[in-house]
Amino acid sequence: MSASLDQHAASVGNRSHPLQTWQILLALAFVLAVGKALLPPGLVRPPEWMILPFDDWINAAFDFIRNDLGLVVVTRAIADGIEWCLDVTGNLLYGRNRWPRIGPVPWSVVLVSMTMLGYALGGWRLAALAGGTILWIAVMGQWRWSMETLSVILVAAPVSVLLGLVTGVAAWRWRAFERVLNPLLNIAQSMPHFAYMIPVVVFIGVGPKAGAVVTIIFSVPPMIRLTLLGLRKVPSEVVEAGKMSGASQWNLLTRVRIPTARTEILIGVNQVIMQCLAMVVLASFIGMPGLGQRLLQMLQALRIGPAFEIGITIVLIAVTLDRLSRAWAMRKPVHHNPGTSWARRHRLWLIWAGLAVAAWLLAQMVPYFHIVARGQALSLAGPINAVVNAFLDVVSPFTEALRRFLIVQVLIPFRDAILWLPYTTVLAVVAAAGWALGGWRSALVCLAFIVPIAMTGWWDRAMITVYTVLTAVTVAALFGIPCGIWAAGKPSRARRTLLVCDTLQTFPSFIYLIPVVMLFGVSDVAVLAAVMVFAAVPLVRYTVEGLTGIAPEMLEAGQMNGATRWQALRHIRLPLAFPTLLVGFNQSVMFALFMVIIAAFIGTQDLGQEMQRALSATDVGKGLVLGFAVAFLGLMVDHLLMRWSDRVRTGNRRRQGAA
Amino acid sequence: MADPVIRCRNVWKAFGPDPAGHVRAVEGGAPLNADGHVVAVRDVSLEVRRGEMLVVMGLSGSGKSTLVRCLSRLIDVTGGQITIEGQDIGALSERDLIALRRRKMGMVFQSFGLLPNRTVLENVAFPLEMRGQERGARIARARAMLELVGLAEREDYYPRELSGGQQQRVGIARSLAIEPEIWFLDEPFSALDPLIRKEMQDEFLRLKALSERAIVFITHDFDEALRLADRIAIMKDGAIEQCDTADRIVLDPATEYVARFTAGVDRARVVHAGALIQPLNGVAVEGPPVASGDTIRVLARRLIEDERGLIPVADASGRVVGALQRKAALDLLVGEAP
Numbered sequence: 001m002s003a004s005l006d007q008h009a010a011s012v013g014n015r016s017h018p019l020q021t022w023q024i025l026l027a028l029a030f031v032l033a034v035g036k037a038l039l040p041p042g043l044v045r046p047p048e049w050m051i052l053p054f055d056d057w058i059n060a061a062f063d064f065i066r067n068d069l070g071l072v073v074v075t076r077a078i079a080d081g082i083e084w085c086l087d088v089t090g091n092l093l094y095g096r097n098r099w100p101r102i103g104p105v106p107w108s109v110v111l112v113s114m115t116m117l118g119y120a121l122g123g124w125r126l127a128a129l130a131g132g133t134i135l136w137i138a139v140m141g142q143w144r145w146s147m148e149t150l151s152v153i154l155v156a157a158p159v160s161v162l163l164g165l166v167t168g169v170a171a172w173r174w175r176a177f178e179r180v181l182n183p184l185l186n187i188a189q190s191m192p193h194f195a196y197m198i199p200v201v202v203f204i205g206v207g208p209k210a211g212a213v214v215t216i217i218f219s220v221p222p223m224i225r226l227t228l229l230g231l232r233k234v235p236s237e238v239v240e241a242g243k244m245s246g247a248s249q250w251n252l253l254t255r256v257r258i259p260t261a262r263t264e265i266l267i268g269v270n271q272v273i274m275q276c277l278a279m280v281v282l283a284s285f286i287g288m289p290g291l292g293q294r295l296l297q298m299l300q301a302l303r304i305g306p307a308f309e310i311g312i313t314i315v316l317i318a319v320t321l322d323r324l325s326r327a328w329a330m331r332k333p334v335h336h337n338p339g340t341s342w343a344r345r346h347r348l349w350l351i352w353a354g355l356a357v358a359a360w361l362l363a364q365m366v367p368y369f370h371i372v373a374r375g376q377a378l379s380l381a382g383p384i385n386a387v388v389n390a391f392l393d394v395v396s397p398f399t400e401a402l403r404r405f406l407i408v409q410v411l412i413p414f415r416d417a418i419l420w421l422p423y424t425t426v427l428a429v430v431a432a433a434g435w436a437l438g439g440w441r442s443a444l445v446c447l448a449f450i451v452p453i454a455m456t457g458w459w460d461r462a463m464i465t466v467y468t469v470l471t472a473v474t475v476a477a478l479f480g481i482p483c484g485i486w487a488a489g490k491p492s493r494a495r496r497t498l499l500v501c502d503t504l505q506t507f508p509s510f511i512y513l514i515p516v517v518m519l520f521g522v523s524d525v526a527v528l529a530a531v532m533v534f535a536a537v538p539l540v541r542y543t544v545e546g547l548t549g550i551a552p553e554m555l556e557a558g559q560m561n562g563a564t565r566w567q568a569l570r571h572i573r574l575p576l577a578f579p580t581l582l583v584g585f586n587q588s589v590m591f592a593l594f595m596v597i598i599a600a601f602i603g604t605q606d607l608g609q610e611m612q613r614a615l616s617a618t619d620v621g622k623g624l625v626l627g628f629a630v631a632f633l634g635l636m637v638d639h640l641l642m643r644w645s646d647r648v649r650t651g652n653r654r655r656q657g658a659a
Numbered sequence: 660m661a662d663p664v665i666r667c668r669n670v671w672k673a674f675g676p677d678p679a680g681h682v683r684a685v686e687g688g689a690p691l692n693a694d695g696h697v698v699a700v701r702d703v704s705l706e707v708r709r710g711e712m713l714v715v716m717g718l719s720g721s722g723k724s725t726l727v728r729c730l731s732r733l734i735d736v737t738g739g740q741i742t743i744e745g746q747d748i749g750a751l752s753e754r755d756l757i758a759l760r761r762r763k764m765g766m767v768f769q770s771f772g773l774l775p776n777r778t779v780l781e782n783v784a785f786p787l788e789m790r791g792q793e794r795g796a797r798i799a800r801a802r803a804m805l806e807l808v809g810l811a812e813r814e815d816y817y818p819r820e821l822s823g824g825q826q827q828r829v830g831i832a833r834s835l836a837i838e839p840e841i842w843f844l845d846e847p848f849s850a851l852d853p854l855i856r857k858e859m860q861d862e863f864l865r866l867k868a869l870s871e872r873a874i875v876f877i878t879h880d881f882d883e884a885l886r887l888a889d890r891i892a893i894m895k896d897g898a899i900e901q902c903d904t905a906d907r908i909v910l911d912p913a914t915e916y917v918a919r920f921t922a923g924v925d926r927a928r929v930v931h932a933g934a935l936i937q938p939l940n941g942v943a944v945e946g947p948p949v950a951s952g953d954t955i956r957v958l959a960r961r962l963i964e965d966e967r968g969l970i971p972v973a974d975a976s977g978r979v980v981g982a983l984q985r986k987a988a989l990d991l992l993v994g995e996a997p
Binding site for chain 1: 728731733753757758760761764765766768769770771772773774775776777778785786789790812814815816817819820830833834837843
């Protein structure tokens with residue numbers, strides 16, 4: 001007995017390591033914060049000599065490229081090509097007075113076509129969704145704006161897909177190219193939307209074609225990623241079978257690899273379409289007409305009814321485009337029985353042609369089916385306004401009180417506290433976190449991300465962004481994770497929750513601003529609420545996925561060991577789901593960063609606000625510096641959380657392996 | 660005898676940062692797998708003749724799949740030389756290699772390797788398409804191949820609509836579409852369940868009999884190897900332990916490892932009368948002979964009822980080639996070591 005006690009004591013003794021480096025760093029951070037008053041000013045705020053004029057350098061570089069190298073001629077030419085395409089789709093969809101001057105196609109024809117497309121891809125449910133969306137748009141008098149938006153997507157998405165496919169193939173073919181491309185993609189995917197807009201404005205100006213160009217650029221990265229993934233995933237035996245069939249390199253690529261990677265590539269197409277929609281709505285900030293512009297106007301005028309209506313339209317379009325393209329990606333080829341006639345093989349095409357002609361004829365006879373005139377459109381704006389006002393009358397005492405309480409008691413003190421911290425403390429904390437999770441390498445990586453932010457001179461703004469994101473993600477976690485745990489309790493509930501999360505994630509981020517502006521007006525709390533809701537979605541989703549993705553044997557073993565539900569959750573499910581949860585946190589932070597920047601136009605004081613200013617002044621240097629600052633914050637968090645997740649995962653595996 | 664179609668001399672294949680250097684080190688006595696290197700094929704020499712089927716047998720990780728990929732030059736060897744009809748395939752340019760595959764080689768894969776976006780017919784026609792054959796001709800040829808494997812009804816199906824056995828029939832039809840002289844099969848039946856596997860083996864024997872090819876067949880299933888092979892090469896850790904006929908492997912295993920494999924085998928089903936004969940040396944044997952191609956199991960009743968000590972054995976043409984010692988054959992039949 002006493003021997004085993006001794007052993008126990010010895011093992012405990014072994015476990016108490018000397019102080020770890022990260023603990024020392026944390027202590028340093030603490031000392032720096034406590035001793036702030038004694039610190040030289042250079043350690044409290046980034047000193048003047050440290051701040052480098054990155055923006056001037058970037059501006060000079062852009063000037064050089066734009067004017068001296070004459071790149072502007074090239075970009076203008078590209079933009080003109082895109083404008084020509086926009087004219088065509090614009091003419092077809094909303095009757096813009098340009099070649100080929102045959103539009104606009106009657107809405108009833110579009111209705112028939114989209115319904116048939118939905119039916120062909122996913123049966124009656126998708127047909128109803130697609131048809132219902134078009135019907136809503138037409139009848140509610142939102143046709144023109146929606147078509148302005150869709151005409152851009154119709155041009156941007158194919159260009160983007162093509163660019164992504166070619167780049168993806170190149171990256172797959174040449175390892176060196178991929179190595180260069182990868183970090184660029186990482187940065188590109190963590191850059192906020194606005195950071196893309198400013199250079200485009202510099203090179204192309206404002207208006208629809210600039211909007212289209214920025215949309216294209218913004219939506220290419222996921223296509224590259226998925227093309228690469230798809231090509232990598234082609235089973236080696238399929239490639240070998242191709243080689244043994246005597247295929248040349250080109251044949252292998254075009255007839256073996258790309259067709260076999262079809263699903264991933266089409267999921268890439270789906271991503272491109274969704275990114276396009278998100279961007280095209282935001283491109284209203286650089287003069288893109290359409291739904292986004294209307295929404296912006298209505299929100300700025302605080303006209304909640306019409307804003308709500310447009311919101312519904314955008315959401316419907318988003319869900320329809322997402323479901324249609326996803327159904328296309330998941331579609332598997334099915335054979336026809338031998339002897340099936342041509343008409344039967346092309347049944348759906350024939351029905352579509354018949355219905356389209358019928359709808360077109362109808363539109364010629366009854367103008368209502370061609371274009372719904374302004375006076376004929378229904379509108380829910382009035383009733384929505386009334387309901388919203390009634391609702392607000394009831395809740396506004398609460399929301400008002402909540403808002404005041406949050407601002408005065410929580411947000412402002414917290415923000416001031418973060419701003420009060422010497423920047424050296426923040427650096428030390430970041431280094432400590434890096435060291436604790438991934439050793440000195442991670443510490444250096446994190447510092448490499450955050451030190452440049454200090455050097456831009458936008459430290460305080462960045463800290464306000466950090467504070468907003470931190471608060472929002474914390475609150476989101478406080479209700480998102482319990483929600484996820486609850487939802488994971490039953491398989492059917494989990495499925496439905498995932499569906500809701502999926503759907504919410506397809507909404508363009510702009511949409512989230514409508515309800516919060518409605519409830520909280522234009523204030524810090526509204527921004528926070530929007531960011532919070534947006535950030536909660538991935539958290540719920542990954543909690544559910546983590547908890548339901550556990551191997552059943554694990555849970556059964558737990559049950560047979562007599563674990564109660566709570567014990568099973570605490571000791572089996574949550575620890576096993578933890579790596580997945582970290583991925584959720586990672587996405588949550590990314591989403592929050594994006595949202596914070598978008599929310600700038602309803603009044604924030606962070607990096608986003610400055611970016612808006614840079615946008616209106618078309619100050620590329622400033623805009624890109626701010627964009628990089630946001631991207632670096634995101635990448636730093638990404639690095640930390642992924643390192644942590646890897647560690648827990650390999651730890652789990654090691655433990656399982658040992659067992 | 661004709662020249663071998665495939666000849667492979669001292670072939671090595673190693674993976675890792677410096678394969679060639681590693682192979683030199685291993686030849687000098689260094690351990691097999693070190694410094695992140697793995698030796699998959701170790702000093703393999705073998706020959707396959709026209710009309711002959713060599714089965715390469717080994718457990719997973721023994722290097723058999725790597726070996727067959729070296730033979731078809733899906734991967735390049737690290738050392739040694741492989742010649743096909745006297746031509747060193749390691750020295751072929753990309754263009755010549757493609758031409759060689761288009762004219763002479765067919766290969767069947769464990770997980771079929773079918774193109775998911777093409778129908779069964781288009782899959783079978785794919786090698787012909789690559790060869791630039793005109794559409795009508797290649798469709799006709801592909802149809803004939805599907806007829807041959809009994810899938811004519813399914814030509815418009817997509818691979819995912821077929822069962823595993825049917826998919827492998829498509830794989831076989833595709834590999835035979837160009838009438839290859841060399842046929843590689845990489846564990847073709849391993850992904851199938853046992854009943855289908857038996858059926859496919861019979862089917863395979865039927866197809867094999869249709870035309871004279873050099874065949875290299877990979878399997879991890881010893882019974883399958885015994886059932887199908889003319890000669891068997893048993894691999895372990897990348898090297899060939901023994902390469903011989905089934906009878907010889909069972910009767911005279913070259914190494915401890917091969918002996919362990921053959922321990923559980925019912926020898927009477929494997930060993931042929933011809934493998935047990937002793938020369939006549941002028942001794943006169945009376946009575947009707949047994950066929951040298953029959954297994955001892957097939958001859959069981961004859962062996963028990965026949966009372967002669969020495970039974971004459973005749974080859975396929977009826978000529979007596981030697982005599983079988985009845986006692987030795989009976990020992991084998993009842994499972995006692997000779």
